[in-house]
Amino acid sequence: MVRQYIGWKFILIAVAIVIVVITIWFVNNLSEKIQAEETKKVATWVSAYKELLQTNDDVNNLAVDIITTNTTIPMILTDESGNVVDHRNLDTNKIARNKLYVEEQLVRFKKQHPPFVMNITQKPRINNYIYYGDSLILKQIRYYPYVQLIVVALFICIVLFALSTTNRATQNQVWVGMAKETAHQLGTPLSSIEAWLEILKEQPSSESIALELQKDVDRLKLITDRFSKIGSVPVLEEKEVVQQVENMIAYIRKRAPQKVVLGFTSSEPHINAMISGPLFDWVIENLLKNALDAMEGKGAIQVKIENHPAHITIDITDTGKGIPKPLHEKVFQPGFSTKKRGWGLGLSLAKRIIEEYHQGRLYIKSSEIGKGTTFRIWLRK
Template identity: 70%
Template sequence: MFKQYIGWKFTLISVAVVIIVTTIWFVNSLTEKIQQEETKKVAIWVEAYRELIHSSADANLNLIGEIVTNNTTIPMILTDDQGRIIDQNNFDSSLFIGKPGYLEEQLASFKKQHPPFILGVDANSNQYIYYGDSLILKQIRYYPYIQLLVVALFIGIVLFALSSTNRATQNQVWVGMAKETAHQLGTPLSSMEAWLEILKEKEESAPLANELAKDVNRLKLISDRFSKIGSVPNLEECNLVVQIDSMVNYIRKRAPQKVTITLQSAEKEVSAMISPPLFDWVVENLLKNALDAMEGKGSITVVIENHPAHITVDVTDTGKGIPKAFHDKIFNPGFSTKKRGWGLGLSLAKRIIQDYHKGRLSVKWSEVNKGTTFRIWLRK
């Protein structure tokens, strides 16, 4: 499925590149032909103007005059031998009235675009005609780039809309699954609590009832976590050191004997606004993933650092590590490197930190066969 997606995406990009290159090549070829035609028109105009200057008084100038007056699109500037501007043609007067130096700037630009035509006035002096591209030629030259920009903007908006719609659909699925899970857990939990009360009435069953009560409370906590997905979380100011320490102790009791779990913090109190049940869920998920990665032996280190504007919690294990190509993909729903599991734990954890706590969850470091560090970043 993933390979098919990559292949489809690469094909789409390749087709788009071919279309863009072909469009630019065709337009450049077309503008070059139009530019050659405009050069011919200027040459004819210069020849007609030269004939008009040197013609006798009784010559028929109707055709020559029509050629000269019909040029209304190609801008031209007439200069003398010293480069002084004598006249101009086909400029919008509103562009240079009140703007000193405008014609000089255009003249400098024309000199870079085309070589001038020499207009001989007499045996001792010449005049030069410089010309630029017509407005139509400029529009044709830049049109494909503007078009491609508009198309790219449109595609970007469409992709953003599709991504937002897809994300909204995923959120609805997540919320629906979480609410339904909490609902399904509610009924057996109520029944188990009733049976616990009956067991507690018998003195010989008290030890068993106490142990069962712990598991029931654990199930109630899980149900409470699921019920909070999709609703506005109630953030409380909590001491992260105490909050994380309780979860570390819980996992430590259930970890293999050859696994050591330590918590490090330079301060005994690091306050942050969190939803305790949801934040515990994230920490628990990271610790359980670390245990799975180590396969029964190694160490897990949780480091809390209090910075001026933010707080970081790093969970580092000495497990098998994560290949670099998977660093971003492990947070996608359904993606898992383990043989069992649905691949939802890290995706849910990231959503809890990112959407509910306005923080970040990412892979800070990982190397195959050496270990991994997950980082939780929280604003103060």
Template identity: 55%
Template sequence: MLGQYFNWRTLLALVAILIVTGTIFYSNYLAGKIAVEERQKVEQWVEAGRFLIYAPVDADTKLPSLIRNEQKSIPIIETDEKDSIVSYINIDSTKIAADPMYLQKQLKAFKTQNQPIILEISKQPLLINKYYYGHSVLLQQVKYYPMVQLFIVALFIIITIFSLQIRNKSTQNQVWAGMAKETAHQLGTPVSSLQGWVEMLKEEDSSRQIATEIEKDVQRLRLVSDRFGKIGSTPQLEQHDVVIQVEEMVEYIRKRATGKVHLDVKKNAAEMSAKISPPLFDWVIENLLKNALDAMDGKGNIIVDMHNEERSIILDVSDTGKGIASQNVNRVFKPGFTTKKRGWGLGLSLSKRIIEQYHKGQLYVKHSEPGKGTTFRIVLKK
């Protein structure tokens, strides 16, 4: 049971999560250490300034001056006891020139980042200087590095998943094409043989009627072979009247349906022309009509409603059958899904492939309600 969840993909994901988590913790640890060191540097900078102001004339000021001059990484704003800005260092002067309120904004930001260092100048009257400081570039980089790394890892995972999906889809398409070509190839030999036997039967008067019926079935087999052959390769689309194609398939299904099933074709134009592959398009209509028949258990109504729009032709195939449960609506086009006791669950999947990949149209469930029926919609571009 657990074995199906623990595979190489799961292991890689866990390793990636551990690496990112470890990096985040370590980066926070480093950021904490750097923050402590930066506060010490600011304190030393303030003390060095105090010494330079109050030191005796003969005092050695070399070290305090070095501390003051070498501090070039931490931005500092000096204020008085009323938080009025007195001076500043390591802040971009061009931004201050462009925005008069820039220093005030920086001061507000520094107050949220660190506690100020207070330097008492005198007690009576009370005069103090406050030194607010922000994060250095190094500290900001250490803090934001884990976020950048997390983004890169997430992007890598997304690209990997997307690549796997494309590869799986490509493999599935190759399987479909290979299966279709092999089926067409396997059907080709017996169909040709049967055609020869039909011609021999026609030569005898007593067998002509039988030969005529057998020929119909042979032609049907040849059509099936032709359809599978076109599935395995890119079909040639030609301009055809869709109304004629639909009406012929409805008539074909009507002959094979019971007398309690009523098939009707509705249309808002006598002719609707689009680029299609007739054998494949007929196959789609046949699949939808057969599904409708199966859903009605021998009685009900099937309506093919055709609309000629400005840029497209819309076909709605509706039945009064059992309908599709809401949880299955998004699964009906997946290969292998079927609610029938017999069948491979490939009809609707093949139909969607034919309409959307070969004809650049759409095939979807427009509406379905259990116990009342289903409507499939085909949209063909003109």
């Protein structure tokens, strides 16, 4: 599903690039042709304007028709000193609001096209100059590729968002279904084990064995309860976070190698927050086990809780091999793992529990290759 989503993403981007490139090429060619035609029209207009200086009535009528039919190309007529003599097809509303509008357009026209020189008299020789700009149609055609680019970009964003949402929803269904099925499968043999355990407790010589088995059964019950809560709306209760974390540290300390030192500090002895006890313990356990795996049997793990006015932070720091910067986000993706064993779901589930169920944050605060990593849990109070 993920590979298919990535493939579609690149296909959409490639298609969009091709569409934009072809459109820009086509529009540039089209605008050049239109601009050449407009230049010819201006040249014809200048010729007609010259003819108006003659006295032939037939020619004058034709010249007037040519001049009056130009309603799209903006033009400004100036004398030899650069003073505006006349103008056509400029925005009358802007002229009324801004007295310098015509002069501003003249500056623009001078940059866009060279002027047409129109000789008024031979002796003395007096010239006028016709400056012209691009018509509104030509401007719209030139802006069209950029408008299309925005439309295509919006379309791709919408499609990618829809694909991402669908992909995320499918993944959620898979994880929830897997978790609930695992809880269901564990429940059946667990009930049978509890029954045999009760029989074993009745044997005086097996009390110590039954006691140890009871701990493992309780542990399996806790795991089953955690899996059953995935996908359901968790019940958040006000819990003493310091005690919750200390209990999990004590649990992991008994199972950690002797060369691993676990330390714990808290800015206050008692800090309350709204959490789901079983799921929160699962997150702490996952992070501590992840730290143990990173150190390969020796080192130190330091857990630090800090109380703030509106939130609390829990930092879990190890002295392991560290995580490269490009992998800081990938480690939370389902299926990603640097270990030979495991499914790569621990950190993914931990992040989901903290961010979706507790409305908090779980991220890598810092990491340095060869020195260690710090994971931070951020929780609202």
